Amino acid sequence: MKSLTVSVAGVSILAFSSPSWAADVQALLNSSDCYTCHAVDQKLVGPSFKMVADRYRGQTGAEDMLASKIISGGTGHWDKDTGGMAMPPHPGFTNAQAKEVANWILSLK
Ligand code: HEC
Numbered sequence: 001m002k003s004l005t006v007s008v009a010g011v012s013i014l015a016f017s018s019p020s021w022a023a024d025v026q027a028l029l030n031s032s033d034c035y036t037c038h039a040v041d042q043k044l045v046g047p048s049f050k051m052v053a054d055r056y057r058g059q060t061g062a063e064d065m066l067a068s069k070i071i072s073g074g075t076g077h078w079d080k081d082t083g084g085m086a087m088p089p090h091p092g093f094t095n096a097q098a099k100e101v102a103n104w105i106l107s108l109k
Pocket residue numbers: 029032033034035036037038045046047052066069070074075076077078079082085086087088090101105
């Protein structure tokens with residue numbers, strides 16, 4: 001049990017010392033308009049990225065579903081929190097980029 005705790009702590013330290021993929025994701029989010037409507041731990045126009053992570057963490061297909069929502073936009077999953085606002089499409093994202101972002105969001109705790 002002890003070694004498990006240690007290795008889990010090791011993983012989170014790694015995650016916060018920004019491995020290159022996390023830096024890429026931040027660059028993507030900053031170069032797009034995501035942070036106008038989202039924050040990591042606070043609801044703005046859209047749900048916070050942590051709310052998204054809490055809802056979908058561990059669900060099969062969550063990464064693909066979120067990636068396609070980032071590219072194609074959509075509505076209906078957060079109406080109670082957003083009053084029915086839609087997430088706009090981001091056709092400039094490649095599937096690989098959108099999946100990296102989805103992965104990063106799902107890793108938030
Ligand atoms: C104009 C405001 C706006 C912008 C800009 C925006 N979003 Fe959203 N986003 C929303 C809203 C509103 C929702 C909730 C949609 C719903 O109810 O299904 C949402 C939902 C999401 C979700 C959850 C999807 C789901 O089905 O649960 C993710 C992930 C997300 N946005 C990521 C992003 C990323 C990444 C960007 C930048 C590329 C971005 N958003 C830009 C408003 C925005």
